[in-house]
Amino acid sequence: xxLTFLHSRTFSVKVLGLVALxxxxxxxxxxxxxxxxxxxxxxxxxxxxxxxxxxxxQIEKMQADIQRAASKDQPLPPGFYAHLGYQYLQVGKAGDAxxxxxxxxxxxxESAVLMDRFLTKIK
Amino acid sequence: xxxxxxKKTKLSLILNFVSSIFVLILAGCASPKNYDKFRAARxxxxxxxxxxxxxxxxxxxxxxxxxxxxxxxxxxFYVFPVAIVDQMMKENGLPSANEMHEVxxxxxxxxxxxxxxxxxxxxxYGSKFVLLQSQTSVVASGRLVSAVTGQxxxxxRVNKTIASSDGGGGLxxxxxxxxxxxxxxxxxxxxxxxxxxASEELFTEPGQGLLDGPYKPASTK
Numbered sequence: 055x056x057l058t059f060l061h062s063r064t065f066s067v068k069v070l071g072l073v074a075l076x077x078x079x080x081x082x083x084x085x086x087x088x089x090x091x092x093x094x095x096x097x098x099x100x101x102x103x104x105x106x107x108x109x110x111x112q113i114e115k116m117q118a119d120i121q122r123a124a125s126k127d128q129p130l131p132p133g134f135y136a137h138l139g140y141q142y143l144q145v146g147k148a149g150d151a152x153x154x155x156x157x158x159x160x161x162x163x164e165s166a167v168l169m170d171r172f173l174t175k176i177k
Numbered sequence: 178x179x180x181x182x183x184k185k186t187k188l189s190l191i192l193n194f195v196s197s198i199f200v201l202i203l204a205g206c207a208s209p210k211n212y213d214k215f216r217a218a219r220x221x222x223x224x225x226x227x228x229x230x231x232x233x234x235x236x237x238x239x240x241x242x243x244x245x246x247x248x249x250x251x252x253x254f255y256v257f258p259v260a261i262v263d264q265m266m267k268e269n270g271l272p273s274a275n276e277m278h279e280v281x282x283x284x285x286x287x288x289x290x291x292x293x294x295x296x297x298x299x300x301x302y303g304s305k306f307v308l309l310q311s312q313t314s315v316v317a318s319g320r321l322v323s324a325v326t327g328q329x330x331x332x333x334r335v336n337k338t339i340a341s342s343d344g345g346g347g348l349x350x351x352x353x354x355x356x357x358x359x360x361x362x363x364x365x366x367x368x369x370x371x372x373x374x375a376s377e378e379l380f381t382e383p384g385q386g387l388l389d390g391p392y393k394p395a396s397t398k
């Protein structure tokens with residue numbers, strides 16, 4: 055009985071240690087406020103290998119990022135929605151462009167002047 | 178009594194030693210910045226213009242531009258979409274970073290409306306061959322200017338240099354590894370990886386980087 059008690063105690067200490075360790079690790083992993091995904095990689099590729107990072111390619115990558123950000127419950131970073139809206143504009147999808155320019159403005163009111171400029175151009 | 182004095186002398190010697198080490202450490206660090214103007218400006222949003230590139234590697238400007246949003250946004254600021262602003266300026270007759278840096282703050286305020294504009298200059302970008310080693314450097318300086326008053330709110334500079342390690346095997350081995358890393362550098366743009374580190378350091382180094390902005394969660398301030 056005493057032995058089991060001791061055992062379970064060491065066990066719980068071990069479990070606690072593991073939990074603490076996990077907490078430290080997970081805090082490292084999710085140390086960013088935003089879910090960055092491929093946003094900055096896309097920008098890099100857009101300039102260094104434009105043949106690869108076409109608007110269609112970027113839209114696909116960024117839509118996947120939106121899904122992942124939602125599943126991690128993390129917000130998307132400043133500029134993300136605007137950049138996506140701009141990609142839709144490039145491929146002539148005005149409705150989607152409008153949707154994401156509006157999303158940028160809603161998430162970050164600081165962008166309002168620039169986003170309104172784009173939104174009035176679309177109309 | 179004698180013991181007392183010698184103990185005192187010993188202590189003062191130790192203190193002297195410790196303080197001289199402190200002075201050495203402080204001398205090694207850059208002096209702390211004055212953040213008064215930055216703090217007073219209450220910046221929420223930052224427009225980062227494509228960096229001027231003084232290096233010979235043409236990839237520098239957009240490599241570095243694609244590394245600035247994450248560190249600055251994680252510091253708590255709204256960062257305008259860098260690629261869109263670049264495209265917009267190009268469509269309006271400003272083909273290069275040099276020209277974009279000349280646009281008046283009044284015009285920038287009217288069209289984009291940032292609280293502050295960040296002007297970056299790449300002093301070095303890329304790899305060179307030094308003493309049988311390939312050396313990759315990114316040296317950048319930044320200047321944050323209030324879009325309202327034109328005052329300089331913050332200035333910083335970063336120098337990140339990474340040398341390829343020698344692969345062993347004496348001179349032949351060193352030559353081979355230097356040649357290999359040179360080949361690697363020119364094909365994969367190793368300086369871009371250095372840019373990511375340089376950008377992070379330039380904007381987030383405690384006591385040297387940017388202040389925390391309004392989107393920084395209170396718990397990590």
